[in-house]
Amino acid sequence: MSVPSGRVLIVGAGPAGMTLAYLLARRGVGVTVLETHTDFARSFRGEGLQRSGIDAFRQMGLGAQFDLIPHIELRTVEIYSNGRLVVRTDAAGLGRGQARIVSQPALLQMLADEAGKHSNFRLEVGVTMRDFLRENDRVVGVRAGAADGPREYRADLVVGADGRHAATRKHSGFPEISSPQTFDLLWLKVPYPDDFPDRATAMFEVATQRSALAFPTADGQLQVGFAIPKGEFSSLRAGGGDGWTEQLIGRLPAYLADHLRAHREAVAGAVLLNVVAGRLTEWTAPGLLLIGDAAHPMSPVGGQGVNIALRDALVAANHLCPVLTAGGDPSAIDAAARRVRDDRWPEIVSVQKMQEHQVRMLFDPDSWGTRLTYRLLPFLIRTGLLQWLQRKEYRMMSDGVVPVRLVV
Numbered sequence: 001m002s003v004p005s006g007r008v009l010i011v012g013a014g015p016a017g018m019t020l021a022y023l024l025a026r027r028g029v030g031v032t033v034l035e036t037h038t039d040f041a042r043s044f045r046g047e048g049l050q051r052s053g054i055d056a057f058r059q060m061g062l063g064a065q066f067d068l069i070p071h072i073e074l075r076t077v078e079i080y081s082n083g084r085l086v087v088r089t090d091a092a093g094l095g096r097g098q099a100r101i102v103s104q105p106a107l108l109q110m111l112a113d114e115a116g117k118h119s120n121f122r123l124e125v126g127v128t129m130r131d132f133l134r135e136n137d138r139v140v141g142v143r144a145g146a147a148d149g150p151r152e153y154r155a156d157l158v159v160g161a162d163g164r165h166a167a168t169r170k171h172s173g174f175p176e177i178s179s180p181q182t183f184d185l186l187w188l189k190v191p192y193p194d195d196f197p198d199r200a201t202a203m204f205e206v207a208t209q210r211s212a213l214a215f216p217t218a219d220g221q222l223q224v225g226f227a228i229p230k231g232e233f234s235s236l237r238a239g240g241g242d243g244w245t246e247q248l249i250g251r252l253p254a255y256l257a258d259h260l261r262a263h264r265e266a267v268a269g270a271v272l273l274n275v276v277a278g279r280l281t282e283w284t285a286p287g288l289l290l291i292g293d294a295a296h297p298m299s300p301v302g303g304q305g306v307n308i309a310l311r312d313a314l315v316a317a318n319h320l321c322p323v324l325t326a327g328g329d330p331s332a333i334d335a336a337a338r339r340v341r342d343d344r345w346p347e348i349v350s351v352q353k354m355q356e357h358q359v360r361m362l363f364d365p366d367s368w369g370t371r372l373t374y375r376l377l378p379f380l381i382r383t384g385l386l387q388w389l390q391r392k393e394y395r396m397m398s399d400g401v402v403p404v405r406l407v408v
């Protein structure tokens, strides 16, 4: 079946794809989004919004709608070591001023509702992109699969926004700089424990390669993440029984460990997130542009990926709207797509380097720097030295590395 899809076809209804779709739709550009899932509900997606991500919604004129989405505002960070509280501090000093934990399904639904107000927008769910359609060395659409069989979509421009395991990246053949990761994350949610300090606090248990974090979520639960050495999930679970969950739980503060023991089935059912990070050196080919994690899978460190994906979409809209609304020819569209990559490259490189630096400081088991960091952390935070030393990095991870202004 061949389906008409307007001028732009976006693969993936995540933060990058839905934001770009909304921005193009409101300028009258025909846009279709393909999403493999049938709804926006997922167990674990990036939900940490920094000031730069929040600013993106305000720039789009969606500030009021954004504020209505269920969220938690982080004000305090507690650091534990060997289950003991070593420091409780203001989140703003650690670059988390005004950071929010936002329900991502609700956020994507809001974008879909806003885009849906324009008749030139279409969201097709339960449709999985399989490969590109190419003619004369140009991408002219995609082949996709749906419950009722294969489909073909054609468009002037295909935008790959299909995330960290993107099919569009795989089929693009673009060269990639991959950044080897030393840890994976286990994620789970449990009911909010009565003895957790409050709903504006995030806690970290720091230990070499065995860190953990917990924070309240917008749906009234507690999200818990355990960092484990990369690739060790199978061997960790191999012992079976309660032993492996106890290895994770046992290093948390006693009240939280007891709470997790009471919800051990949630710990045993933790979802493994295979942490990957890197960036493609090219994001465009004739008729094709990749953005968001499809172009540069982000590590979860510092809660950056959603914010970066939103900013990619704003920049893409800035460059694409003028050529698409002016009836741009293919070469004008391709030139606009190349400018997206050029504008975004410096921020992506800087943020990924800062994430790598933080991983080296916090997770590298062999580094004397990591051991020293853990030993000195309470002192450095209490005296404000860490906040001062890291102030530039924290500001960039909160506000972005380069200014991004939506002009369309």
Ligand SMILES: Cc1cc2nc3c(=O)[nH]c(=O)nc-3n(C[C@H](O)[C@H](O)[C@H](O)COP(=O)(O)OP(=O)(O)OC[C@H]3O[C@@H](n4cnc5c(N)ncnc54)[C@H](O)[C@@H]3O)c2cc1C
Binding pocket: 011, 012, 013, 014, 015, 016, 017, 034, 035, 036, 037, 044, 045, 046, 047, 048, 049, 127, 128, 129, 130, 161, 162, 163, 164, 165, 166, 167, 168, 185, 187, 273, 275, 291, 292, 293, 294, 298, 299, 300, 302, 303, 304, 305, 306, 307, 308, 309
């Ligand atoms: C454990 C973890 C925690 C994180 N925490 C944070 C955080 O707190 N804050 C933060 O900012 N970032 C965080 N991130 C990163 C963040 O989730 C991503 O960087 C961000 O979601 C990228 O947005 P995106 O729109 O590019 O891709 P995605 O959000 O991955 O969206 C891609 C969409 O494409 C769809 N799709 C995939 N393949 C196809 C296909 N073939 N056909 C059709 N549709 C397809 C997917 O279903 C998905 O809906 C975290 C990441 C991880 C792994």
